[in-house]
Amino acid sequence: MVGELTWQRRLFGLWIPMVALLVMGLFPFAWMAVTSLKTNAELYDPKAFPLAIHHPSLVHYIGLLKESNFVIWTANTMLVALISTAISLLLGSMLAYPLARMRFPGAALLALTVAVTYLVPQTLLFVPMADFINRLNLGNTLSAVILTYPTLLVPFCAWLLMGYFKTVPKELEEAALIDGASRWRAMTRVILPLCMPGFISAGIFAFTLAQNEFLYALLFLNRSNIRTVPIGVVGELIRGDAFYWGQLMAGAFLGCIPVILIYTFFVKYYVAGLTSGSVKG
Amino acid sequence: MNPTMEAARPAPQAVPAAGFFRPWIRPGEWVERESVFSWLMLTPPLLFLLAFLGYPFVYGVFLSFFNRDVAGSATFVGLHNFINLWNDPVFWQSARNTVKFTVAACGLKMVGGLGMALVMNQNFRLKSLTRALLLLPFIVPTVLSTVAWQWILDPGMGLFNRLLAVSGLMQNGPSWLGNPTLAMVSIIIVNTWRGLPFFGISILSGLQTVPMELHESATIDGAGTWDRFRHITLPLLLPVILIVTTFSVIFTFFDFQLVYVLTGGGPANSTHLMATYAYALSMGGGQMGLGSAAALSMVPVLGLVLVALTYYVRKD
Numbered sequence: 205m206v207g208e209l210t211w212q213r214r215l216f217g218l219w220i221p222m223v224a225l226l227v228m229g230l231f232p233f234a235w236m237a238v239t240s241l242k243t244n245a246e247l248y249d250p251k252a253f254p255l256a257i258h259h260p261s262l263v264h265y266i267g268l269l270k271e272s273n274f275v276i277w278t279a280n281t282m283l284v285a286l287i288s289t290a291i292s293l294l295l296g297s298m299l300a301y302p303l304a305r306m307r308f309p310g311a312a313l314l315a316l317t318v319a320v321t322y323l324v325p326q327t328l329l330f331v332p333m334a335d336f337i338n339r340l341n342l343g344n345t346l347s348a349v350i351l352t353y354p355t356l357l358v359p360f361c362a363w364l365l366m367g368y369f370k371t372v373p374k375e376l377e378e379a380a381l382i383d384g385a386s387r388w389r390a391m392t393r394v395i396l397p398l399c400m401p402g403f404i405s406a407g408i409f410a411f412t413l414a415q416n417e418f419l420y421a422l423l424f425l426n427r428s429n430i431r432t433v434p435i436g437v438v439g440e441l442i443r444g445d446a447f448y449w450g451q452l453m454a455g456a457f458l459g460c461i462p463v464i465l466i467y468t469f470f471v472k473y474y475v476a477g478l479t480s481g482s483v484k485g
Numbered sequence: 486m487n488p489t490m491e492a493a494r495p496a497p498q499a500v501p502a503a504g505f506f507r508p509w510i511r512p513g514e515w516v517e518r519e520s521v522f523s524w525l526m527l528t529p530p531l532l533f534l535l536a537f538l539g540y541p542f543v544y545g546v547f548l549s550f551f552n553r554d555v556a557g558s559a560t561f562v563g564l565h566n567f568i569n570l571w572n573d574p575v576f577w578q579s580a581r582n583t584v585k586f587t588v589a590a591c592g593l594k595m596v597g598g599l600g601m602a603l604v605m606n607q608n609f610r611l612k613s614l615t616r617a618l619l620l621l622p623f624i625v626p627t628v629l630s631t632v633a634w635q636w637i638l639d640p641g642m643g644l645f646n647r648l649l650a651v652s653g654l655m656q657n658g659p660s661w662l663g664n665p666t667l668a669m670v671s672i673i674i675v676n677t678w679r680g681l682p683f684f685g686i687s688i689l690s691g692l693q694t695v696p697m698e699l700h701e702s703a704t705i706d707g708a709g710t711w712d713r714f715r716h717i718t719l720p721l722l723l724p725v726i727l728i729v730t731t732f733s734v735i736f737t738f739f740d741f742q743l744v745y746v747l748t749g750g751g752p753a754n755s756t757h758l759m760a761t762y763a764y765a766l767s768m769g770g771g772q773m774g775l776g777s778a779a780a781l782s783m784v785p786v787l788g789l790v791l792v793a794l795t796y797y798v799r800k801d
Contacts, residue, residue, distance in 0.1 A: 221604045222615065229622050229682065232633045235644050239636065247642075254647040295530035302523035309520060314527070316795075321538055323732075323791060325739035327760040328784065329538070331767045331777040332545035355537045358530060386513070387522045416626040418742040423768070434628040438746055442632075449636050456629040467624050471617045474624070478683070479690035 240454035264450035285414035288353035296361025304369035322359035348424035368402025405477035566778035598684020665755030691725030
């Protein structure tokens with residue numbers, strides 16, 4: 205009797221909702237993959253079951269790599285994401301370190317400012333930003349996004365790193381100072397090495413956000429060979445005729461892979477960062 | 486020990502607080518002051534943020550009082566842009582859409598996320614793998630998953646309508662993105678699909694801090710599952726849920742890319758959000774001043790949410 209109840213509880217309280225959640229969350233990826241692996245004849249056959257593949261083919265992938273600048277877009281995305289992440293980590297930690305560990309006049313106001321800049325969405329700023337970048341003559345260059353992405357990422361990195369910096373006990377720093385280290389040495393040799401997980405967490409998030417960014421890329425990158433993956437896929441793979449879905453899904457699927465790979469390797473840090481209460485949803 | 490370190494050693498005690506600019510203090514000692522060190526570190530990032538965030542914001546406010554097209558020069562028009570928007574039915578429609586979209590999507594994400602967290606807060610095999618898989622919609626580039634959704638919702642050959650046809654339920658499924666109501670439902674579904682794991686995993690981390698002892702003693706006192714959820718779990722989770730929801734409200738309210746890719750604001754402006762409408766005015770219509778004014782009209786909402794958030798954080 206009791207065993208039966210537990211078994212039923214387990215089924216209705218865990219397994220059925222779990223499978224439902226997984227199916228809901230993952231079916232779009234399955235649909236992407238299935239579509240990208242079918243030939244057009246099979247893809248647009250109204251009688252075929254949509255999720256089955258009878259004759260898998262790489263024709264859309266070959267077409268994508270041959271006919272579009274997908275490889276260049278991927279390289280651009282990586283380059284932009286790497287540089288803007290590096291800038292953001294550097295500037296973000298310079299902002300976070302004093303805020304988390306030091307007492308100085310204006311600290312409270314500054315912490316509030318960082319929180320507010322973190323919550324200001326780019327949708328609010330894109331019109332003047334477009335004008336600003338054009339006047340700097342940076343339109344249609346990768347520098348435009350390399351310089352603007354950190355505006356989104358610096359407050360975010362600072363916010364996340366502050367949490368990590370605060371966890372290192374003050375005594376460690378005091379001990380280093382008493383032993384004769386300067387503040388700079390105490391920071392670079394004692395405190396920062398202890399915060400490596402924070403840097404990895406912030407770095408992964410910043411890198412992913414930079415890879416996913418759309419609005420500024422849409423505004424600033426109008427030439428095909430300087431586009432990033434999101435903007436290239438939306439801007440060039442959606443074509444006039446109705447039969448572009450195979451290549452489009454191949455592009456979308458390939459575009460997701462780098463993010464998924466990085467995520468797989470660092471999932472622990474990702475979840476840690478996510479649950480530290482500082483990520484935009 | 487090297488000389489600089491020797492010199493630095495007595496600094497914290499030996500230097501009186503009053504002598505901020507005393508000429509005989511060596512730079513090395515001066516830098517050792519907590520406030521000096523802090524501000525030296527803070528200056529570069531603050532200058533950067535001032536130039537690339539502060540300046541555009543001020544410039545945006547300035548632009549909203551001017552009539553300026555993409556190439557032309559600016560003429561001062563006062564509040565004319567805001568008055569134009571006030572009399573623009575599409576602007577009001579976008580505002581209503583934005584509120585509907587935000588309330589519906591955040592409500593669904595909150596309830597669904599709570600459900601996801603409760604399901605995930607049990608012991609089962611492959612738990613961390615499941616958690617990683619459930620987070621996928623949140624981490625992949627939104628634009629790419631939105632393109633996949635566009636294909637899922639395609640009226641002719643999309644997955645939904647094909648499944649309806651194959652299962653014999655409906656020979657010709659609805660035009661998901663062509664009908665105003667369904668298009669709104671569609672963007673809400675896609676936003677929820679993407680944001681749900683964020684709620685789920687955040688609430689799950691809150692759930693894991695709920696002490697088992699409370700549940701045990703409540704069970705001994707005769708409380709059922711629902712009572713324990715209602716009187717123990719929910720009150721303890723409330724702070725996490727509120728914070729996550731506030732964040733989500735902000736970023737759902739200002740959402741741009743999902744709608745831009747999925748519907749472009751159509752059909753007949755029925756899914757235009759304030760962000761996409763501001764984009765259409767400024768980049769599509771070339772009216773930078775008007776577009777900037779439309780974007781800035783969202784500030785009061787952001788302000789209200791921020792005030793509510795600080796009030797809540799202070800209270801705690």
